[in-house]
Amino acid sequence: MSRFNDDQLEKIHEKRRKQIKEAALKVFARRGLIGTKMNMIAKEAGISQGLSYRYYHSKDELFIELVKDAMEETVEAFTSLENMTGSPSEKIKQLTKKMLDASNRYSFMLIQQVQISDEVPDKAKEIIQQYPISSLIEQIILFFKNGQKTGEFRKGNPAKLLMLYFSVISGLMLLPNATEDIDIDILMKLLCE
Amino acid sequence: MSRFNDDQLEKIHEKRRKQIKEAALKVFARRGLIGTKMNMIAKEAGISQGLSYRYYHSKDELFIELVKDAMEETVEAFTSLENMTGSPSEKIKQLTKKMLDASNRYSFMLIQQVQISDEVPDKAKEIIQQYPISSLIEQIILFFKNGQKTGEFRKGNPAKLLMLYFSVISGLMLLPNATEDIDIDILMKLLCE
DNA sequence: GTCTATATCTAGATAGAC
DNA sequence: GTCTATCTAGATATAGAC
Numbered sequence: 155m156s157r158f159n160d161d162q163l164e165k166i167h168e169k170r171r172k173q174i175k176e177a178a179l180k181v182f183a184r185r186g187l188i189g190t191k192m193n194m195i196a197k198e199a200g201i202s203q204g205l206s207y208r209y210y211h212s213k214d215e216l217f218i219e220l221v222k223d224a225m226e227e228t229v230e231a232f233t234s235l236e237n238m239t240g241s242p243s244e245k246i247k248q249l250t251k252k253m254l255d256a257s258n259r260y261s262f263m264l265i266q267q268v269q270i271s272d273e274v275p276d277k278a279k280e281i282i283q284q285y286p287i288s289s290l291i292e293q294i295i296l297f298f299k300n301g302q303k304t305g306e307f308r309k310g311n312p313a314k315l316l317m318l319y320f321s322v323i324s325g326l327m328l329l330p331n332a333t334e335d336i337d338i339d340i341l342m343k344l345l346c347e
Numbered sequence: 348m349s350r351f352n353d354d355q356l357e358k359i360h361e362k363r364r365k366q367i368k369e370a371a372l373k374v375f376a377r378r379g380l381i382g383t384k385m386n387m388i389a390k391e392a393g394i395s396q397g398l399s400y401r402y403y404h405s406k407d408e409l410f411i412e413l414v415k416d417a418m419e420e421t422v423e424a425f426t427s428l429e430n431m432t433g434s435p436s437e438k439i440k441q442l443t444k445k446m447l448d449a450s451n452r453y454s455f456m457l458i459q460q461v462q463i464s465d466e467v468p469d470k471a472k473e474i475i476q477q478y479p480i481s482s483l484i485e486q487i488i489l490f491f492k493n494g495q496k497t498g499e500f501r502k503g504n505p506a507k508l509l510m511l512y513f514s515v516i517s518g519l520m521l522l523p524n525a526t527e528d529i530d531i532d533i534l535m536k537l538l539c540e
Numbered sequence: 541g542t543c544t545a546t547a548t549c550t551a552g553a554t555a556g557a558c
Numbered sequence: 559g560t561c562t563a564t565c566t567a568g569a570t571a572t573a574g575a576c
Contacts, residue, residue: 185465
């Protein structure tokens with residue numbers, strides 16, 4: 155018989171899951187699914203390797219849960235631009251900042267992993283494909299076109315330009331040292347005249 | 348007693364090694380060292396998994412040999428610009444093309460792998476560090492400065508600008524679909540006014 | 541609820557048959 | 559010289575003790 159009642163147990167349980175998730179995201183984002191060993195995650199979380207399996211049945215399950223979270227964040231980051239004030243280029247700059255920012259970066263890196271790698275679970279692939287990057291960019295295309303009218307952005311196919319731009323950002327995220335003190339204004343030259 | 352004489356054996360041996368290397372580069376570049384299983388390489392090369400070990404004592408050894416080759420190619424690609432004709436921006440454009448080109452890309456990707464990953468053999472890291480990217484860029488800085496004088500390139504710290512530029516290229520190389528039909532002229536806007 | 545010990549499974553590497 | 563079968567190490571996942 156445990157000393158704790160159901161409510162308290164529930165709380166401990168949730169706390170531990172969060173603790174494991176945070177540790178796992180940190181390691182997965184850097185080392186990928188297969189490059190990450192369960193003992194690395196356990197060590198990062200400060201618990202024993204065996205205990206991880208009381209909270210997640212498998213490495214894959216843990217990975218998939220993280221991908222789910224990360225995708226939600228990503229979608230949120232893109233859609234939040236709609237309600238944002240400021241010029242079109244200011245909006246894109248904000249999004250860029252968010253993507254490259256240390257606190258959000260792990261999530262974006264994880265998404266990248268899934269898009270690039272072949273050895274992630276099918277389930278993870280499916281989650282990403284529900285919101286392909288191209289569909290997220292659709293939302294941005296709308297105000298990007300406005301920016302083109304005012305001459306703020308360069309001429310050309312908006313979808314293609316933005317796809318290139320976000321490929322560049324995505325690529326940079328994968329390079330550990332590249333995002334240290336990046337000059338976002340220069341990156342924006344890809345889009346601006 | 349073999350039916351072949353030493354010379355013939357030597358030929359077969361070299362042919363096989365090349366065959367294995369080509370297969371391995373293809374797989375390693377895409378999937379990384381740990382993501383690549385020896386049976387994948389064997390399958391790609393059309394031989395049995397066991398046979399690979401008659402030509403390379405270990406997966407690491409094979410990987411290191413490939414890194415060596417790739418690094419030579421990379422250094423060659425950068426240094427060849429000195430003897431090249433054309434304007435500064437034309438030279439950088441050529442180099443960019445070479446890096447993103449399908450035939451050379453595997454080598455550049457492999458170098459990236461080594462720079463990013465933690466689980467490659469120390470030996471591989473050492474090979475790369477003999478010619479760090481920053482030292483390769485040194486050579487380009489010289490004629491980049493000329494380009495700045497003529498107004499061909501934008502103002503600013505040459506090393507930093509070029510570092511960003513090649514980080515962008517490197518990052519794009521890691522994204523499987525990003526390099527399909529990339530507009531290099533737009534990428535050059537990062538450097539040009 | 542957490543840990544340590546152990547079973548199982550996968551992949552690198554070797555040995556033996558042809 | 560090449561293949562198949564096997565050994566072995568390391569990592570995932572489970573079981574049992576506290």
